[in-house]
Amino acid sequence: MSIVRTMGATVGLAFGISALAGAAHAQDCTTKIGAVLPTSVDWGRPIAETAQFAVDQVNAAGGAAGCQIEMVLRDTQVDPKVGVDAAKALVDLEGVNVLLGAVSSGVSMPILTSVTVPSGVLQMSCCSSSTAFTGLATEGKTGGLWFRTFATTGVQSAVGAKVAADQGYKSVAILYKNDDWGQDMARLIAADFAAVGVDVTASVAINDAQPNYRAEVTDALTSQPEALYLALYPAEGTAAVREWLSLGGTQNMILANSLKSDEFRDNVGMQYLGSALGTDTASPRSESADAFRAAYQERFASEPNGPGLANSYDAAMIALLAMEAAGKDASGADVAAAIARVTDPDGTAVSADTAGFVAAKEVLASGGNVMFQGATGNVRFDANGDVSAPAVIWSFSDEGTEEVEFMSLNDVDAFMASLK
Amino acid sequence: MIGIFSYLIFFATTASILAIAVLGLNLQWGNTGLFNGGVVAFFGAGAYATLILGGTAQAGHLGGFGLFYPLALLGGMAAAGLMAWIVGLLTLRLRHDYLAIATFGVAVAFENLMRNAEWLAGGAKGVRGFERPLRAALGDGFAYNLLFFAGVLLILIATYLFLERLVASPFGRLLRAIREDEAAAASLGKSPSKVRLTAFVTGSVILGLAGGLYGTFYAFVSPQDVLPTLTFQIWAMLIVGGAGNNRGAIFGAFLIWGAWTLSGWALSRFAPVDVQLYTGSFQFILIGSVIVGMLMWRPQGLLPERLVVSQRGKPQSTQQGE
Amino acid sequence: MIQHLLDGVLTGSYLSLGAIGLTLVMHILRFANFSHAELLSLGAYAALVCDALVSGLAPFLTVKLAPLSLTGALIIAILISMVLTGLSALIIDRLVFKRVRERGQELSMVFASFGMALIIRNVIGLIFGLSPTLYSRDIAFAVILSRDPLILVKPDQVFVLIAALALMFILHLILSRTTFGYSLRAVAENPSLAQVNGVNLQRTIMAVWLIGGGLAAVAGVFYGISHQLIPVMGRDLVLPIFAATIVGGIGSVYGAVLGGFIVGVAANMALVVLPSGYTPSVPFLLILLVLMIRPHGLFGEARA
Numbered sequence A: 001m002s003i004v005r006t007m008g009a010t011v012g013l014a015f016g017i018s019a020l021a022g023a024a025h026a027q028d029c030t031t032k033i034g035a036v037l038p039t040s041v042d043w044g045r046p047i048a049e050t051a052q053f054a055v056d057q058v059n060a061a062g063g064a065a066g067c068q069i070e071m072v073l074r075d076t077q078v079d080p081k082v083g084v085d086a087a088k089a090l091v092d093l094e095g096v097n098v099l100l101g102a103v104s105s106g107v108s109m110p111i112l113t114s115v116t117v118p119s120g121v122l123q124m125s126c127c128s129s130s131t132a133f134t135g136l137a138t139e140g141k142t143g144g145l146w147f148r149t150f151a152t153t154g155v156q157s158a159v160g161a162k163v164a165a166d167q168g169y170k171s172v173a174i175l176y177k178n179d180d181w182g183q184d185m186a187r188l189i190a191a192d193f194a195a196v197g198v199d200v201t202a203s204v205a206i207n208d209a210q211p212n213y214r215a216e217v218t219d220a221l222t223s224q225p226e227a228l229y230l231a232l233y234p235a236e237g238t239a240a241v242r243e244w245l246s247l248g249g250t251q252n253m254i255l256a257n258s259l260k261s262d263e264f265r266d267n268v269g270m271q272y273l274g275s276a277l278g279t280d281t282a283s284p285r286s287e288s289a290d291a292f293r294a295a296y297q298e299r300f301a302s303e304p305n306g307p308g309l310a311n312s313y314d315a316a317m318i319a320l321l322a323m324e325a326a327g328k329d330a331s332g333a334d335v336a337a338a339i340a341r342v343t344d345p346d347g348t349a350v351s352a353d354t355a356g357f358v359a360a361k362e363v364l365a366s367g368g369n370v371m372f373q374g375a376t377g378n379v380r381f382d383a384n385g386d387v388s389a390p391a392v393i394w395s396f397s398d399e400g401t402e403e404v405e406f407m408s409l410n411d412v413d414a415f416m417a418s419l420k
Numbered sequence B: 001m002i003g004i005f006s007y008l009i010f011f012a013t014t015a016s017i018l019a020i021a022v023l024g025l026n027l028q029w030g031n032t033g034l035f036n037g038g039v040v041a042f043f044g045a046g047a048y049a050t051l052i053l054g055g056t057a058q059a060g061h062l063g064g065f066g067l068f069y070p071l072a073l074l075g076g077m078a079a080a081g082l083m084a085w086i087v088g089l090l091t092l093r094l095r096h097d098y099l100a101i102a103t104f105g106v107a108v109a110f111e112n113l114m115r116n117a118e119w120l121a122g123g124a125k126g127v128r129g130f131e132r133p134l135r136a137a138l139g140d141g142f143a144y145n146l147l148f149f150a151g152v153l154l155i156l157i158a159t160y161l162f163l164e165r166l167v168a169s170p171f172g173r174l175l176r177a178i179r180e181d182e183a184a185a186a187s188l189g190k191s192p193s194k195v196r197l198t199a200f201v202t203g204s205v206i207l208g209l210a211g212g213l214y215g216t217f218y219a220f221v222s223p224q225d226v227l228p229t230l231t232f233q234i235w236a237m238l239i240v241g242g243a244g245n246n247r248g249a250i251f252g253a254f255l256i257w258g259a260w261t262l263s264g265w266a267l268s269r270f271a272p273v274d275v276q277l278y279t280g281s282f283q284f285i286l287i288g289s290v291i292v293g294m295l296m297w298r299p300q301g302l303l304p305e306r307l308v309v310s311q312r313g314k315p316q317s318t319q320q321g322e
Numbered sequence C: 001m002i003q004h005l006l007d008g009v010l011t012g013s014y015l016s017l018g019a020i021g022l023t024l025v026m027h028i029l030r031f032a033n034f035s036h037a038e039l040l041s042l043g044a045y046a047a048l049v050c051d052a053l054v055s056g057l058a059p060f061l062t063v064k065l066a067p068l069s070l071t072g073a074l075i076i077a078i079l080i081s082m083v084l085t086g087l088s089a090l091i092i093d094r095l096v097f098k099r100v101r102e103r104g105q106e107l108s109m110v111f112a113s114f115g116m117a118l119i120i121r122n123v124i125g126l127i128f129g130l131s132p133t134l135y136s137r138d139i140a141f142a143v144i145l146s147r148d149p150l151i152l153v154k155p156d157q158v159f160v161l162i163a164a165l166a167l168m169f170i171l172h173l174i175l176s177r178t179t180f181g182y183s184l185r186a187v188a189e190n191p192s193l194a195q196v197n198g199v200n201l202q203r204t205i206m207a208v209w210l211i212g213g214g215l216a217a218v219a220g221v222f223y224g225i226s227h228q229l230i231p232v233m234g235r236d237l238v239l240p241i242f243a244a245t246i247v248g249g250i251g252s253v254y255g256a257v258l259g260g261f262i263v264g265v266a267a268n269m270a271l272v273v274l275p276s277g278y279t280p281s282v283p284f285l286l287i288l289l290v291l292m293i294r295p296h297g298l299f300g301e302a303r304a
Helices: A002-014 A016-025 A044-060 A080-093 A105-119 A132-138 A153-167 A180-195 A214-222 A234-246 A262-268 A287-300 A309-326 A332-342 A354-365 A409-419 B002-031 B039-054 B069-091 B096-116 B142-168 B170-180 B182-187 B192-218 B228-241 B246-270 B273-297 B316-321 C002-028 C036-057 C072-103 C106-128 C155-177 C179-189 C191-196 C201-226 C233-248 C253-273 C276-293
Strands: A030-037 A068-075 A098-101 A122-125 A146-148 A171-177 A199-206 A227-231 A253-255 A276-281 A348-350 A370-374 A391-396 A401-407 C143-147 C150-153
Touching: A030 A044, A030 A080, A030 A309, A044 A068, A044 A287, A044 A309, A044 A354, A044 B273, A068 A080, A068 A309, A068 B246, A068 B273, A080 A098, A080 A105, A080 B002, A080 B192, A080 B246, A098 A105, A098 A309, A105 A122, A105 A132, A105 A146, A105 A180, A105 B192, A122 A309, A122 A332, A132 A146, A146 A309, A153 A180, A153 A227, A153 A253, A153 A276, A153 A391, A153 A409, A171 A180, A171 A214, A180 A199, A180 A227, A180 A409, A199 A214, A199 C276, A214 A234, A214 C002, A214 C253, A214 C276, A227 A234, A234 A262, A287 A309, A287 A354, A309 A332, A309 A354, A309 A370, A332 A354, A332 A370, A348 A354, A354 A370, A401 A409, B002 B039, B002 B142, B002 B170, B002 B192, B002 B228, B002 B246, B039 B069, B039 B096, B039 B192, B039 B228, B069 B096, B069 B192, B069 C276, B096 B228, B096 C233, B096 C276, B142 B170, B142 B192, B142 B246, B170 B182, B170 B192, B182 B192, B228 B246, B228 B273, B228 C106, B246 B273, B273 C072, B273 C106, C002 C036, C002 C150, C002 C155, C002 C179, C002 C201, C002 C233, C002 C253, C036 C072, C036 C106, C036 C201, C036 C233, C072 C106, C072 C201, C106 C233, C150 C155, C155 C179, C155 C201, C155 C253, C179 C191, C179 C201, C191 C201, C201 C233, C233 C253, C233 C276, C253 C276
Parallel strands: A030 A068, A030 A098, A098 A122, A122 A146, A171 A199, A171 A227, A227 A253, A253 A276, A348 A370
Antiparallel strands: A276 A391, A391 A401, C143 C150
């Protein structure tokens, strides 16, 4: 920690008086950013933890825009009105102009329409996947204040179909979470499976908060597929897959990135996951690509596996980089405008850790642009605040997960074009 | 300072919308004794119908009628009322817990329909594309929120006055008569089932009104807005505030919504950094404790129903409604 | 189809156990106890802790009783958990419900219980984390009963069904053969008359909580064995258990048993009737149907 601080100070020295003043100032001022995340839900708490982790790294690098960063965290309870109220309180009472969250699209959307856009606050969601945001942005109603680090579901589903085709599966049954993300996934993956000539024998919705999924699993099982596609979260994923295996279902499974989770692996058991292949968006091939993973392991003693963790980290990091780029006392709109400067494909590559942030400060202070190489890849937003990213196919290993195949952004685009 | 004021306006808007819903439920439970366990279905019907009727065209689902706002809101109320009429015909002869679970089932089915029928209301993605009334003129900053709050407050007061009059009227006495002793009311030549249905539909129209305002305020509604949690919240507001008393209902709405949000704010402000991640669970424990504590302290509600002896002429509790 | 039916019966066994306790409480204490399902979580997690303790003290008990995934340690843990959960129910009644009951109306009790449910659920979440836990990570494989049509059954679930039926039979004996059973029924019929006849009301209420809590603990553990433990399991189970109670008729133990199986079967058969997204509605639509025909449930009686 102290070494990093010293590094930060050294960088400040190297970049003249004003930067030095900023670094010195970092010790006695604090900028608040807001986070509205479902910390009372099993998959929500780690997402919040990861966002805090990114903030800590930035503070170790001397903070952003000359001040230490304090993340004020509020629980959404996955209840839209609670989330909206929390967001409004953060904006009005804490004076934040950068807001991280929410996770569910049904919470993020009313926050966007009734809090952040009217107040000119930047909203950056890790995980809201609904296509409704893209629609809103095309109509120009997000005011350029909306961003999400969740790569569109199209990449996930296309790569899922590629796995099925590569493995030679002739038929697949789909189990999907019955929310906006799962419904999108189910529709897209069914089309992509059809495009590569894989039969979909059954597509079964898994509803939240049901005591058991025996009937749903039996339904998928009796359709006798060669493989199972799962677009579920760890809790219901564990329940469904254990049920599936105990009834003698095949171990040929294709998993969406939401199941890239240690909890899921441990509760199902490594011995049954040998032929399970997952899909995810990926970091680029570069030296610094593992920076996030390494730092995460050091902090939490486990791999950054779980729904939305990498996305949450990137969301926080990009928002903070943009704050740095926009400078002190920038408005939400200024920060939003600065996002292009920190995710510039032609910019200087910076890694996803404290050292990367220090390096980014240096470049930004000299007027340059940076390309943040995030935990989910070379994050790049389009005009609607959506991202696209390279992809990876992974499998579970004793240590966590390991990469089976890497697909660059071009590979992904080419493959997706071939499906049309 | 402006921030605090701006937040309080926002808070009061949500609380007032919820208070309207609590008033609707109070007519059903407090005055008529109908255990509506599906509050959220009628609230949701109002929200969905208002947005579908008043919204811009959306690909993939019903909508885009772009009705003049008051008409859209009336449409939302009508949708809630129509649903209540059908549900009422089917279930109102059931009593207490049986009625509660039957109406609860209706709410679950409603949420399911909204979540799955993408052609109808966008499925899990919800309904968007709604222009808040007068937004073009006022922008959507503080002035808009202030005016919106004023509008909601007016509607709340109007609803309150309407219900106070209704309760004081012969019809109101009839409602209480049926609640207390149905056989006696029937023996006086009244038709309890017709009266109950009227009260149920009227209460549900008010719930639909609250739902419509809620949808308008957020310019968005999705299945996440119509989960059973909302039924619980509205009921807790009524029971803690005092069933049978309209002022209690409003008071309860502000109190419970205040406890719900204030607990989150207080935890984020005062809890130590290392427990911040766990504040979500702590907040629920706090909310549960407030409700349990209130009910242990005043089981009859903060402003309980005042017993009225009708022979004495005008009920005292309704003087301010005159 | 047959598979769904069978699964429904197996699911019904733990719903029934939960519903028995609820129906007794609803009948004798006259309120819909929304925290009843939290007693299932409480029991399940208590057994998790006891299982770890017993396994630590007596490692020879950790051997699996093939073909079940059950161990001797877990069986002892269930028994301890039954007592603990029954006592917890009693303590919650003393601390909270008794006070509200003495002064408030029925609905104050209902919402006090809702508040208690929030508290219990989130305390469990704080202690054990929000993620699922398992008694045993090994997967208990199903046995093939028939290949055409394919019918599969898990040994654990057969055990759960038999054990649940055995418990119900014991309860039946207690209710129909002992003085205690008579006094319980007397209180349920008419509390004042029962007291006039020398039934100790306080003691009967205590017994109801102990029985309800004990059965809830078993139901919770059985649910945990069949599926998984998660702090929100009470939230997920409260509605099916209520549905079972109502469909059977409030106050009828036999109705609760039957109601549990009906709801279990309905939930599992739902997919046959409707698309998968709509399955959560099916048990409730069924209840609506039952209540259309019998407004007080299958075995319930009208009560003023």
